[in-house]
Amino acid sequence: MIRSVHRRLATGTAIGIAGLLAAAVPTAAATAGTTNGAGSTASVAAVAAPPDISVTNVKAHLTDLQSIATANGGNRAHGRSGYKASIDFVKAKLDAAGFTTTLQQFTYFGSTGYNLIADWPGGDSNQVLMAGSHLDSVSSGPGMNDNGSGSAAILETALAVSRAQFTPEKHLRFAWWGAEELGLVGSKYYVNSLSSTDRSKVKGYLNFDMIGSPNPGYFVYDDDPTIEQTFKTYFAGIGVPTEIETEGDGRSDHASFKNVGIPVGGLFTGASNTKSSAQATKWGGTAGQAFDRCYHSSCDTTSNISDTALDRNSDAIAYAIWNLSAGTTVPPGGDVYENTTDVTIPDYGSAVTSSVAVSGRTGNAPSTLQVGVNIKHTWRGDLVIDLVAPDGSTYRLKNSSGSDSADDVVATYTVNASSEAANGTWQLKVQDVARYDTGYIDSWKLTF
Structure with a gap:
């Protein structure tokens, strides 16, 4: 994961991936009290059960990547021999498993970089689902969590596709990116190399960067609602709460x-940010300590991995790929x-409100209505948050707490509505x- 931070670009509507799912539940977005689109019904077809991804196998890939780094100056950075050896290692596994692989070459800072693209034969070539991870490390360490963890997990998931001889309706493509640590160089090169027609065929991209942090959180990207809900549904099914990745x-x-x-989505277990007491209560681990104390350091070795987080996230990857690549599947969640x-x-001051208009539905709201809140604020303990129903009924989501000095409220609340x-x-x-x-409602x- 690169160092620079950029604020999310605000958009007026949520971006759906209805094109990815032949009968997907469409996204309905609202701004200033208006909606774009409305809910519809779709039949649900059976989907082959996603496999249980072996964390032992994922860790074996990490051990191999660690050995490559050790033999090549302690890192797998762009332009270094350890990176090329890492690409060759992954490519050999995929070639043997029946993937069609392409090594894409680019130059950055006078050094040659590589992306590895692996296509699983079959599926609708006009409906492409991609999963990717960056394979490079920083020069200061071997990069086992950042990002051997994501790279090894999607490698094992790709191999599981081969073992199952999976035949999804959508075309599956996996990717391992170079020079991410220098500014997303490899993935930008790939996207820029696509024609407008080929870009339009990519209906969803899933990203996995740092999914085995030793003091883990369970964070889900909130960029595309359907992808987001697919991951949330998996974690809800195993009883693990999630938060929005920021x-x-x-x-x-x-x-x-x-x-x-x-449309994009993905998973993350945290980097240099500190785990709060509330997060430690929720997920275990150590409050007041970084999610990954070895972030971008020489100690980011195979010892710097939570087996539990790596296992859960690897299974979540397979769950998403199996479900999102099916032609008539409606991802759970509504x-x-x-x-x-x-x-x-x-x-x-006085309370402020932000409105969402819901139309085209029948009956009452669910007993498990999900209310996702993203508020930027410099002392969240100052805030009282309520959901107000159309008839004026009020549901308290959060009380004030003078001792809660942390920034922002990024949470999903469940309301019996x-x-x-x-x-x-x-x-x-x-x-x-x-x-x-002070602060503001960013989105909800x-x-x-």
């Missing part, structure tokens, strides 16, 4: 795809209605009840 937003290879309008218009929250009519204008109401700190969404 630390690495725009800093990994998904940004190269997102910037040209391709329709998403979102408002991404910023609303300023006055310091120690089964007594409320689904259709109508729903509101997120936020009030700052203490002085000195309802998932039915």
Whole structure:
């Protein structure tokens, strides 16, 4: 994962991947109280059960990458012998498994870099689902979590595709990127090399960068609602809560795809940010310590991996690929209605609201209505947050807490709204009840 941080570009609507799923539930987005699109029904077809990805096999790939780094000056960085040896290692595995591989060469800072593209034969070539990870490390270490973890996990998932002789309706493509640590160079090169026609065929890109952090969190990208919900559904099924990924937003290879309008999603277990007490209660691990204390350091070795996080995320990758590549599968989770218009929250002032209009539904809202909240604020303990139903009923999502001095509220709340009519204008109401700190509603969404 590269060092620079960029704020997420705000968009007026959520980007759906209905094109990826032949009968997908469409996204409904709303800004300033209006919606673009409405929910619809679609039949659900059976999908082959995703495999249980062997964490032992994933770790074996990591051991091989560690050996490559050790034999090549301790790293696998762009332009170094360790990177080329890493690419050759992955390519040999995929060639033997029946993939069609392409080695894409580029030059950066006077050194030759490589992307490896692996296509699984079959599927609709006009409907491509991609999964990718950067394979390079920084020059200061072997990069086993960053990003041997993602690279090894998608390698084993690709090999599982081969072992199962999986025949999805969509065309599957896996990728290992070079020079990510220098500014997403390899993935940008790949995207820029595609014609407009070929870009339009890529209906979804899944990114996996740092998925085995030793003090892990479980973070899901919130860029595309359908991809996001697919990952959330997997983790809910194993009883692991998730949060929206913010630390690495725009800093990994998904940004190269997102910037040209391709729907993206992915998983992350945290880098140099510190795990909060609430997160330690939720996920275990050590509060007050970085998710990965060896981020971009020489100690990012095979000892710097959480087997549990690596196992869970590897299985989540397979779950997403098996489900999102099926032709008539509706990913669980329902329709998403979102408002991404910023609303300023006055310091120690009156409550403000942001509206989402829901229409075209029948009956009442679900008993497990998901309310996703993304609020930027310099002292989140000042905030009281409510969901207001169309009839004016109020559901408290968060109380104020003077001792909670952390920044931002990025969370998903579950509300029993089964007594409320689904259709109508729903509101997120936020009030700052203490002085000195400021912020704004960045976005929020309802998932039915």
